[in-house]
Amino acid sequence: MSEAVLEVSRLRKGYKNHPVLKDVSFALEAGTSTALVGLAGAGKSTLIRTLAGLEVPDEGSVSLFGSSNEKELCRARRQTGFVLETPFGYENLTVLQNLIHRASLYGRPDMARIKELRKEMRLTERDHVGVKEKLRLLSLGAEKRYSLACALIPKPRLLILDEPLTGIDKENQRFLTDQLIRLREEGVTLLISGQSAAELQTICTRALLLEEGVLRRTVPMEEAVKEETEVAAEEKK
Amino acid sequence: MVFRLTCARLKAERLLLLFAVLLLIAYISFCASDIRSYTDLYSYNQFEFSCKKNLNAFSESGFADVEADPVEIAIRYRVDPRDLPENADLYDVYVAVVRVNRADLYDRILGAGMLGAFPILDGIAMLLLYPLFRKRRIGQYLSAGYSRRQVFLFITLTYLAFVLLMWGLASLIWLTRFHIPFGAFWESQLAWLGFNLLCAALAYLAAMLLPRPAAAFFASLGVWLLLLLCIKYISAWVALSAALVLLAAALVIPWQQFRKRGFEV
Structure with a gap:
């Protein structure tokens, strides 16, 4: 069994x-890609914001790369990338x-890396x-x-x-999906939230189903998509 | 690390900084022209120049009546007759009048200008502090692995940097604009430094605790006015005690809030 890069234990907020x-508890192993699926208001964003250090949990603990105390956690966050609902940055720049x-x-800016990322x-x-182009003028994609x-x-x-594929056009969805698949293949561990399992099925292998702040189940991605399709069909009837 | 963060933030906020400096210059220009119009600094200088050439200018300027008793003129122009030399003539009275009025002029420039300027400067700094609380801005520091303590420290340092920068700039402009002697200037500046720091603490406390910039601005202005009234009508010691309590609160409460609630002010 490979090492757990992220462990959340009895988290309350x-x-x-x-x-x-x-009482949310789960663990992510290195190299895996996991979807965090739930409707709006299920607590996905709060969970991710807590992992990013933007919220302080009321109870429970978060461990990143085996570090759970505040100081070590900060250090561990430097090896973690976060994409939240609103982009970080200064709108006027x-x-x-x-x-x-x-x-x-993170230190002295590496211009070659920035150039590479802009291109990628x-x-x-x-x-x-x-x-x-100023940040505030960018399209959602x-x-x-x-x-x-x-x-x-x-x-x-x-x-x-946090919901990287929500609200954007098909072309950007496709592009970001491809990028995330590439990152997964490079060995980066992924945790991606979304309102629908279907949109994340090509990237993730399993899904954490979050409902009104409670982590109901952890299921393989195919099962999550199947359940979602069945529920949608029933609602249609 | 905190220093690097502060520098990065100041660099990133350069447009806001530029805006603040422009606002400050506009305010000082406005204030300067206003003060100049009622204190008439230049007419004193011209008067002094012409008097040196011809003492009669003292009466021609309408400043004094040559026929009148010099002591009477001195009293009329707020000069204590005991400060005049024995058998003072009109020129002695003139020198005393200019001295007293000039000292009064400096007081008025520094008093009126700085009394109004500092709360406004702090207010501007406080308004600049608000954008920092936006999720997208502060979140980047926390998610990049900086601790809450570091981010809090850097917010405070950024704020202080803004206040000190504007205060320094205002002082420089005053110094060069009015050619005020260093002694008088620094004496007044030191006296006002305490007052300015208090205003800064008030504005900071308000910015950290109140959800809207306008509410924070008026709240800090309100407390500042209350303290002034307290100094004037009750006791300076009461005002000082209240100010110290506020300063302590300005340090403790925001940190507690920030630690518990994060950046969601």
């Missing part, structure tokens, strides 16, 4: 006496400036994202590509993404 996450700023948080994530002039580029700056071993 709520806002003003309204519980959002209730350009994509390039933001990428350089983001890279500077289609954030160049050729892709209609000019050097002077380009925003997601930019977020993924930011997350890849530290060459992460674990990548956690």
Whole structure:
């Protein structure tokens, strides 16, 4: 059995006496790709924000690469890429400036790496994202590509993404799916949230089903898709 | 690490910084022209120049009546007759009047200018602090592996950097604009430094605790006015005690809030 890169144990989080996450526990092994599937309001974003350190859990613990105390956890987050709902960065700066700023948080910015990422994530002039294109002017698809580029700056071993394929056009969906498959094949561990298992089935091999803050089951991806199709068919009737 | 973060943030916020500096220059220009119009600094200088050539200018300027008793003129222009030399003539009175009025002028420039400027400067710095709480901005630091303590420290340092930068710039402009002697300037500056830091702490506390910039701005301005009234009508010691409590709160409460609730102010 390979090592667990992420372990969540009995995690609880709520806002003003309204519980959002209730005793969530799971583990991700290195090199696996897992979908976190749940409807809107199920607690996916809160869970990911807690993993990213943006929220403080009320109870329970998070362990990244075997580190669970605050100091070590911070260090472990430097090897993890996060893509949240809203892209990180300064709206009034350009994509390039933001990428350089983001890279500077990990040390001296590696310009070759930034150039490579811009090319890989289609954030160049050729892709209609000019050097002077400000973050606030990006389309949703380009925003997601930019977020993924930011997350890849530290060459992460674990990548956690919050609904990267939701709300974007088919072409961008296809592009991001291909990129995530490539990363999985390179050995990066993936945790991707989404409202539908079907959109993540080509990337992930298993699914964590989250319902109203409770992790109901962990199932193979095919099973999650099958259940989803059956439920949709019943609702149609 | 915190220093690097602060530098990165200041660099990233350069547009806001530029905006703040422009706003500050506009404010100071406005303030300067306003002060100049009512204190009439230049007419004093011209008057002094012409008086040196001809003492009669003292009366021609309408400043004093040559026929009147010099002591009477001195009292009329707020000069204590005891400060005049024995058998003072009109020129002695003139020198005393200029001295007293000039000292008064400096006080008015520094007083009116800085009294108004610092809360506004702190207010600007506080407004600049708000964008930092946006998820997309602060989240990048936390998700990049910086601890809450480091991010909190860097927020505070960024804020202080903004306040000190603007304060330094305002001081420089005042110094060069009015050619104020260093002694008088620094004496006043040191006296105001305490006051400025208090305003900064108030603005900081408000920015950390209140959800909207406008609410925070008016709340800090309100507390600042209350403290001024307290100094004037109750006791400076009461005001000082209240200020110290506020300063302590400004350090402790935001950190507690930030630790518990994260960046969601």
